[in-house]
Amino acid sequence: MNDNIKRIDPRRPFVITAEGLKRITLGEIGNGVVLDLASMHGGHKQAVKARRTTKPAKRSLLVAAHTDRGALDDHARQALAAAALLADDETEVVLIAFGEFKDDAAALGADRYIELPAFDRRSFAPDEEVRALTACVAHFAPVRVFMPDNATGDGDLGRRYAARADGSIATHVVELDHAHVASYANAGRAFASRALPDVVLLAANAVDARLPFVGAGEAVSAEDIVPVAKVSAYVDLGIEEMDAAQVALEEADFIVSAGNGVSDIGAFETLAGTLGAAIGASRVAVDDGKFTRDKQIGATGKTVEASVYIAFGISGAVQHLQGIKDCRHVIAVNLDASAPIAKRANLTIVADAQETVKALTDAAAAARAARAGGGSIMQTATVAEGVAA
Known part of the structure; x- marks a missing residue:
């Protein structure tokens, strides 16, 4: 055995990087304080992009x-x-x-x-x-x-x-x-x-x-550049609304997906209907018999490309994350802020999935009632703030 090899003592003083990682470095004395090693050792930082051109x-x-x-x-x-x-x-x-x-x-x-x-x-x-x-x-x-x-x-x-x-x-x-x-x-x-x-x-x-x-x-203001619109020769009949439940998950633009954290399936389906969203599920929820196999999203299910994907009570196994990799905006509702899906999500709501389902359903119903009764935008915003709280 060679006793001349320097070894790191895990009990010796350490420094904590800006990322919250403990670092023990031979030849350096640490005291447990937060240290920006990137600036000390020439680490990579996100560079500010330069303007393509500044010429007239x-x-x-x-x-x-x-x-x-x-x-x-x-x-x-x-x-x-x-x-x-x-x-x-x-x-x-x-x-x-x-x-x-x-x-x-x-x-x-x-x-x-x-x-x-x-x-x-x-x-x-x-x-x-x-x-x-x-x-x-x-x-x-x-x-x-x-x-x-x-x-x-x-x-x-x-x-x-x-x-x-x-x-x-x-x-x-x-x-x-x-x-x-x-x-x-x-x-x-x-x-x-x-x-x-x-x-x-x-x-x-x-x-x-x-x-x-x-x-x-x-x-640049469009005024004085774009002419005022004239009466069109076409009559736009609008887009024919379709029941979101009848849309294939691969073609759905808005999906709400349930995992093991959703216990009241009836309330979840009510929320999907209120929001006009297609229904998806994790493999765990499908294996438990809560949803049919055609609703499963993931590597062993369906790959989706929704503009908005809301995951209720889904931890985010690798297979599930593969199925939502092409989604534009992912919102995760989970009690565990460190769940794998939180790393993929654009927004993570740390809350009980079932309580959030009920709150969103109530908020959506109140917003619809406000619009039907001529309620103001401020009233609708107040409802939304209540959900966020």
Whole structure:
């Protein structure tokens, strides 16, 4: 045995890092105080991203996309990133947001943006949207226009605008650089490319939306740029409401899911019906016979891509987390703040799942009654505050 080897004594003094970890280091004396080892030893810290350019803009690239609940989806963010990556230091990136916009435009790569809250993704007003986009193009005079090529409004708007403006267009673009764009042809058996057109409709996942820089993020008023809407030639009959219970979990946009912490299944199903959400469950809840197998979410069940996923009383096994990895907003309700699902959740409510189900049901019913009786927004906000408390 070699007695010359230095060993760490687990009982010797230690330091506590900013992350709350105990560290015992040979040659250093600790006293149990909190110490920022990252700054002492050159550890990595989250770097502040620099502005893409600070030079005056001589030209612009325009990105147009519809928002969903005030935010751009991943496909729209990729289109914005594509424009930002192709822009030189004398080119600004301008975002036209059709709908309410609450995202951080600078972090997404936009130098300037216009919010058009009058245009909702759920309504159908193609002529007015083309008029608005045409007016923005006339104002900013962009070199070209980028849009996500999707089936929820942007792809249709891009094609209508290109036809109206008699401009060149490339659709389903999967590859682009400063000189060309490319798309699959002949059912994916061939690859077609051409010079950059006036309008680029980008396929999903063609560009990484994560950028190494930020834009200026300056808001521009739509007044005096976008014309006042006229009476549309179309009659929008709205979206036909569907019973959320009849929607397949893989297609559901709003899901409430129950785990072992939910004991009153009837109350949980009532909440789902009140919120208009589809019902999911953990494997434990399914194995206990509380839900049928087709409701199971996870690696051994179904993988979902909901915009909102609320997990009641689910601890978050690895298999379950795999099933919700593509969900946009995850809310966890659990008594254990250190449960694995809390690391995945965007918001964790440390509370009893059954009590929270009842509180949300009461709040939703009160909010509906307030709206039906002409109650004010303040009354509804008071109800929400009561749930949060």
